[in-house]
Amino acid sequence: MTDALPFLPYGRQDIDQADIDAVVRTLRGDWLTQGPAVEAFERALGTRTGAAHAVACANGTAALHLACLALGLGPGDALVVPSVTFLATANAARYVGAEVAFADIDPATGLMGPEQAADAIARAERAGWRVRALAPVHFAGQTADRAGLHALAAQHGLSVIEDACHAIGSLNVAPDGQTVPVGSGGVGSGAFSTMTAFSFHPVKTIAAGEGGAVTTDDPELAARLRRFRNHGMERDPTGFADHEAAFDEAGAANPWYYEMAEPGFNYRLTDLQSALALSQMARLDAFVARRQHLMDLYAERLAPLAPLVRPTVRVPWCRPAWHLCAVRIDFATAGRSRAQVMADLRARGIGTQVHYIPVHRQPYWRRRYGDLALPGADEHYARTLSLPLFPAMADTDVDRVVTALADALGLSSPR
Numbered sequence: 001m002t003d004a005l006p007f008l009p010y011g012r013q014d015i016d017q018a019d020i021d022a023v024v025r026t027l028r029g030d031w032l033t034q035g036p037a038v039e040a041f042e043r044a045l046g047t048r049t050g051a052a053h054a055v056a057c058a059n060g061t062a063a064l065h066l067a068c069l070a071l072g073l074g075p076g077d078a079l080v081v082p083s084v085t086f087l088a089t090a091n092a093a094r095y096v097g098a099e100v101a102f103a104d105i106d107p108a109t110g111l112m113g114p115e116q117a118a119d120a121i122a123r124a125e126r127a128g129w130r131v132r133a134l135a136p137v138h139f140a141g142q143t144a145d146r147a148g149l150h151a152l153a154a155q156h157g158l159s160v161i162e163d164a165c166h167a168i169g170s171l172n173v174a175p176d177g178q179t180v181p182v183g184s185g186g187v188g189s190g191a192f193s194t195m196t197a198f199s200f201h202p203v204k205t206i207a208a209g210e211g212g213a214v215t216t217d218d219p220e221l222a223a224r225l226r227r228f229r230n231h232g233m234e235r236d237p238t239g240f241a242d243h244e245a246a247f248d249e250a251g252a253a254n255p256w257y258y259e260m261a262e263p264g265f266n267y268r269l270t271d272l273q274s275a276l277a278l279s280q281m282a283r284l285d286a287f288v289a290r291r292q293h294l295m296d297l298y299a300e301r302l303a304p305l306a307p308l309v310r311p312t313v314r315v316p317w318c319r320p321a322w323h324l325c326a327v328r329i330d331f332a333t334a335g336r337s338r339a340q341v342m343a344d345l346r347a348r349g350i351g352t353q354v355h356y357i358p359v360h361r362q363p364y365w366r367r368r369y370g371d372l373a374l375p376g377a378d379e380h381y382a383r384t385l386s387l388p389l390f391p392a393m394a395d396t397d398v399d400r401v402v403t404a405l406a407d408a409l410g411l412s413s414p415r
Contacts, residue, residue, distance in 0.1 A: 005400070
């Protein structure tokens with residue numbers, strides 16, 4: 001009976017004995033906070049992405065905030081953000097006093113393209129804002145058009161902060177259809193951006209409990225990221241301003257000394273979290289492959305439910321590390337509200353979620369900017385529903401989800 005089947009959440013971490021052993025070893029060691037596991041994880045992430053520098057931090061929100069701080073965004077500046085994203089992408093700009101130029105998206109993919117970003121730039125300039133950077137969001141694991149957005153940014157003299165919180169492990173596909181090798185152009189490499197922000201929340205592809213990181217090829221930005229991560233503290237003697245206090249009579253730096261040129265935050269990642277994330281990194285390829293297999297099954301099983309239900313349209317330039325199975329459902333034609341469908345699925349032991357309420361519709365932003373017309377974002381929101389997707393799912397779980405979805409929509413169950 002359905003009641004005897006395990007509940008399927010929309011996302012869930014996958015923890016094995018090796019992960020547990022890694023955390024236990026750290027608990028039995030000398031470091032719990034900023035120690036060797038943090039540095040080892042940063043090295044592994046840099047190697048995996050191909051970035052020269054990886055700076056681990058408390059979570060994906062902190063990663064986005066640190067990136068805005070490192071760029072020096074502030075009042076009068078603007079960051080271009082697609083409206084279909086989590087709250088944090090836009091909030092990070094406001095944390096530093098910058099404005100948000102919301103961009104529309106392609107409702108079929110959930111992604112901001114160069115055309116939508118250009119429209120947002122023009123709107124921001126009409127408002128008198130100084131656009132400083134683009135923040136493309138790699139929705140559900142698929143990347144935005146990184147090459148096209150990089151070209152647009154170069155045309156306008158802008159930086160690019162990739163929000164890759166959904167996309168650790170996603171790779172570019174070259175025009176000839178070949179996958180770009182790991183570490184040479186994948187997400188986080190810096191090939192198309194100034195900085196890339198990651199999240200390691202439990203529902204993401206790898207988990208740290210909570211955790212995030214920023215990758216960059218710019219050593220000065222990396223140094224700023226590390227300072228802002230740790231209260232703004234500077235311990236490098238070459239950066240000290242007060243030489244009388246910093247150095248002894250022989251010119252050696254006093255061992256206790258540090259300076260703060262500007263305030264930072266306590267955004268450090270712990271060794272406990274880093275030990276878990278580093279262990280999970282060893283299974284990243286397996287996680288990605290399993291998610292891709294499950295998404296292929298979903299595409300096959302959902303096909304008979306078209307046109308009422310359609311999978312996310314796949315872009316040609318990316319081999320995604322799928323984070324979400326966000327399908328598009330014509331609820332109006334089905335005669336069932338999204339809330340009714342979600343309730344029916346939950347009663348059958350299947351969890352779902354909506355990604356996302358367009359950020360420009362939130363009360364704070366409506367008070368600040370008024371009602372924006374972003375029809376792609378609104379269309380995407382009206383039809384999107386995220387179905388369960390995580391590596392521990394069995395192939396038969398996909399059949400179970402699709403059968404339940406068909407019943408909830410009043411359709412014949414696919415066979």
